[in-house]
Amino acid sequence: MNRRFFLKSGSIALASVGMSLSAPSFLERFVLGNTPGNSKRKTLIAIFQRGAVDGLNLVVPFGESNYYESRPSIAIPKPEAIDLDGFFGLHPSMSAFKPLWESKRLAIIHASGSPDNTRSHFNAQDYMESATPGLKSTSDGWLNRYLRSKQDSDQSLFRAVSMTKTMPRVLQGRAPAVAMSNLSDFAIRAGKSSENLQGGFEAIYAREMKDSLAGTGRETFEAVNYLKKANPAQYQPENGAQYPRNQFGTSLLQIAQLIKAGVGLEVAFTDIGGWDTHVNQGNSRGQLANLLTQFSSGIAALYQDLGQRMDDVVVLTMSEFGRTVRENGNRGTDHGHANAMFVLGNGVKGGKVYGQWPGLKSDQLYEGRDLALTTDFRDVFGEIATRHLGSTDAKSIFPGYSLSPSKFKGFLG
């Protein structure tokens, strides 16, 4: 048995060695050590918009005449956009973000993304999640490398949770992480006999000491039992927060629930699809508008629900690439280059659009067609890893890149 196996599957069991058998479980340690007020645990919630959202209709450069010339039927008219700073405006469907912008809790990084010129969804998502643009063979995701870069002596089973059916690329790697589409799935599921059978498995895994799987089994049931106590079905969001009633809303709601439960959540991930608007994208209303309503109202609900806890939480949104500046023959947009990212939290220096604006004149476009890139996504990720999550070794998270605070945009001070 080598050491790494234990890191993956047995670290909690090892950490408990030396305590009496009735020592508090890892979760109890978190609850005890994590009472509001003295908590120093920071959490990142990363949200991936899969399919490449049209950043130019998300954060509209209404101060650019070229924007309107390039998009005769899908542009957002200036009076309809939510004015941010006299040059940029939010898509009108995102009114849920307006108060967050006004209270300076929402920062935007425009013209950001991957320097690689791929316009394949597959490759670009891969690069954004591995954070090694152009290099396919990186086997782990950057969030997993973050987890490994900062060993956590109180390592929780719920340190990294992805609310997705399978483990996303961004969290794959040697550090432990859990993926589930719903908290209620994290249980023995056998109808009426569930409890009885869980008891059976617990007895088996409690007795068997030699097999390394037994340690994993014991941790699993600790986690299962804790979640059961938290009772996901009965959860009531606070502060009047109303999540959208769909998978995305449920994922965010359950992330909020985990944060409040104090289970040691440090990195949460979820995704939302449907952004690949090649045909009939719509303008202030339509396909993209509907999706943006879901997107922004979900995040705003999460913000409201977490309330003061947002002091220690940062929400980051990303999408693999932007879309063409000019609309196509089907009143949609095709695969482009740079895009816009959102960063939200009480500790965020918001109310500002960060990053240099490259312009939309023909000769300013990337490869003659797309918004040019002025901020590498690794500078955004790196700033969050360093200044929010407190990584002291952020360089190791971004191999092959010279990460430097001088390139950080400063949205976290």
Next chain:
Amino acid sequence: MRKTVALILLFLLTQPIVFAQKHRSLTGDQRIIHVLNRLGFGARPGDVERVKAMGVEKYINQQLNPEKIADTVAENKIHELSVLNMTTAELYEKYPQPGQLLRQLQARGMLPEEMAAEAPNKNQNTPPANPLENEKNRKVIEEYYRENGLQRPQRIIAELQASRILRAVYSERQLQEVMVDFWTNHFNIFANKGADRWLLPAYDRDTIRPNAMGKFSTLLQATAQSPAMLFYLDNFQSVSPNENQRRQQRQRRGINENYARELMELHTLGVEGGYTQKDVQEVARCFTGWTIFQPRGGAAAVNAMRGEAGRRNPGTFFFNARVHDDGEKTVLGHKIPAGGGIKDGLTVLDILAHHPSTAKFIATKLVRHFVADTPPQSLVDRVAATFTKSDGDIRETLKTIFFSKEFNSTEAYRVKIKRPFELVISAIRTLGADTNGGPGTHRWMERMGEPLYGFQTPNGYSDAAESWVNTGGLLERMNFGLALANNRVQGTTVSLSKTNGEQAKVMDEYLKTLLAGDISAATREALLKQLERSDPAAKVVGLILGTPEFQRQ
């Protein structure tokens, strides 16, 4: 002196366990179980006796020559999976992507009436943005697919996955299926990358299967020329940088190094195999022009419906000399002269297949798969030597493993943790359950984190448990066992004995069936306490399938 003796005695008392266990050979019955677990997906009822009767070495030799084993049961089981026998062109015709089909219909003014009326601007005859999003359109499209004998593309991978499950469960050629699984993983491809969904049936049928036990160099070349790999690793769009600039700008194409890099790092030499970034660039130049004819099928579906034969063979390999970089290259110190055309790539494959790093890399992976997560170096060296001596003969290489003392030792016995595919198949086999291999069964592999053809990156699922055993996965393994024992896995039926005899006896009977009795005293005792009067079998089987012992092979 006395002290020394005492120390020696103490040493002997504490050490022998380790020494004795090292390479202690397996008993006759253990060896049979071991062989059925590692050369196959576990013993069906009666298998142990069958192998015992014929002799285990004869069984191994038989498994090494699958072409001589009759396999009618498995063949019949997959008979109805029509995608398996279709050419890629036929798949494009019969399983079109709805969005692509609608665009092509629109371009020809052939949109279904209901949809043409729905389009926001009748002059443009634009189909709705996501035609499947609205209920009415979904019905129109469904009707259209039905009337024209078309099927949804998702069906292709579902059938391919079913064929893998059915063959693993029912085939007498168990080793062949293990090797198909091994190579499919070694030369991994992700079904959800663009056209790969249509290209994978041919990959399984024409690339992997016929070469799974042959020469490595043949297998390597087959993957290099397979449209599925050319698409997955982007080589199909890699063109010479010297090619006409204007054309390049229009198509935004150029040289693409993905395949070249993975070919060396993952398919042959291994990451420490001794190549440089310069080699990657040179290899990429050699493979420019290795591409796919109509990679996305062109307008195959529409052409077929109009009774027009499209261009021949969409989705097949071809060498496009026009975009090949024909200059001189140097690969791993070998000069490849200018003007070689398609021979450049073939030469590279030959150099790589015969490189000592490749022998070492493939030997390590095979030993890890068949023997232990941490492969014994002594065996790896011998296996690599056989690989080299036999010109990469996979059958000979395997033989070295199967007849080695390391493979046949207690150290290797039941130490490998089953991957989700292996767990599901072995549970079905040992219980003698019946399955249609459908999505109801495959879904469980997905829940455990390893759907077939569902691994995004080219390195494939790891064969070493440390990289994937985690709490969520373990929980799903237990849930799978319970679902299977209680007949809640859709498409799979298990009939457990209805004996209500002495409960402990029922339990021991199943411990024998499922684990050949290889269970720790602690686990057995815990199980005993769980027995119940009514229907003891379902509960006890569900629990046994979820024990740490059943997770291993």
